[in-house]
Amino acid sequence: MTEIINRQYFLASRPGAMPTTENVQCRDVPLAPPGPGEVILRNLYISLDPAIRGWMSDAPNYIEPIALGDAVRSSVLGRVVESNSPDFAVGDVAMSVGAWEQYTTAPAAGLNKLDETAGIPLSLFLGALGPTGLTAYFGLLEVGKPRAGETVLVSAAAGAVGSVVGQIAKMQGCRVVGMAGSEDKCRWLTDELGFDAAINYKTCGDYVAAIQKAAPEGVDVYFDNVGGEILDAALLCLNQFARVAVCGWISTYNEANPPGPVNLWQVVARSATVQGFTVLDYLDRFAEGIGQLAEWLMAGKLKYREEIVDGLDNILPTFLRLFDGSNSGKLVIRIPE
């Protein structure tokens, strides 16, 4: 049998700021046969998530840092090309924790089989019907706990997580304000997703004044995707007993020494609750979340944007687009079959 070569992008050194080609390098390695109980996937889609930047650093995180020399960890979705498990046949499609690589070898026990025949575009299982949709669903409903009539503010609102948060909040009967980094994104939020207001944080000037104008009755739930100055502004706009769901702090991920929030005292002043979470906190409820998200999607109540970029060799520059906002919705790399 001809030897299969696996192209990988691996962590050669830890980035101090924005990752570069010094930090993430390419190599071609022979693909080893699967071990007992293992399956080899030919990856079709690789999910690009801001969290990967955190795993590139060795700061304490909710999962282990990527070891130097290892391929960069990512969620992947691929087709089974070899299987040593009775649960997977060649040709099946499955999701796995994998890496920035053409082939992923993983224990069958860690794979999620997907039904290709359901007519759902496969990439959605990495986005609105996958980890990002679930993050929005559990983070908003379980941590933000929105009630009808309340005001929900969400940052990175046109992104993969934020756009789903805002739409679910609308379905709960809330007034929803989104913050995003371009006029096009803001228009999409209000005109197509039904947000009540959108703030272009790159042009609005004073964040506090802009939030107060868009949310004149104050903020009851702030879904924080960005941290930094936007979090500080949101803290000044909270109502009594507000909830801050801390999902991510993308504005700090490439900063060596990011400043902490300076307005945290407002949590005392407003008897507010600040709670961080990761989607993994809700692992045992994923089936429920995916079921509900799929129902909303089929009913046309949940809209999404995704940006699919072809070619494993484009993976690093594409990943970096998460940090300048030039991505539009869920960002994935496709490796065409």
Ligand SMILES: NC(=O)c1ccc[n+]([C@@H]2O[C@H](COP(=O)([O-])OP(=O)(O)OC[C@H]3O[C@@H](n4cnc5c(N)ncnc54)[C@H](OP(=O)(O)O)[C@@H]3O)[C@@H](O)[C@H]2O)c1
């Ligand atoms: N807790 C969890 O389990 C969990 C799971 C998934 C994701 N997350 C977090 O959720 C957040 C969003 O992730 P995502 O996958 O949905 O990404 P995304 O929103 O699709 O893409 C990232 C967006 O963040 C915005 N952004 C980048 N740098 C920024 C800055 N300095 N200030 C303000 N906005 C900035 C950009 O949009 P603009 O054009 O609007 O600037 C960019 O498009 C991230 O913080 C991520 O780490 C957490």
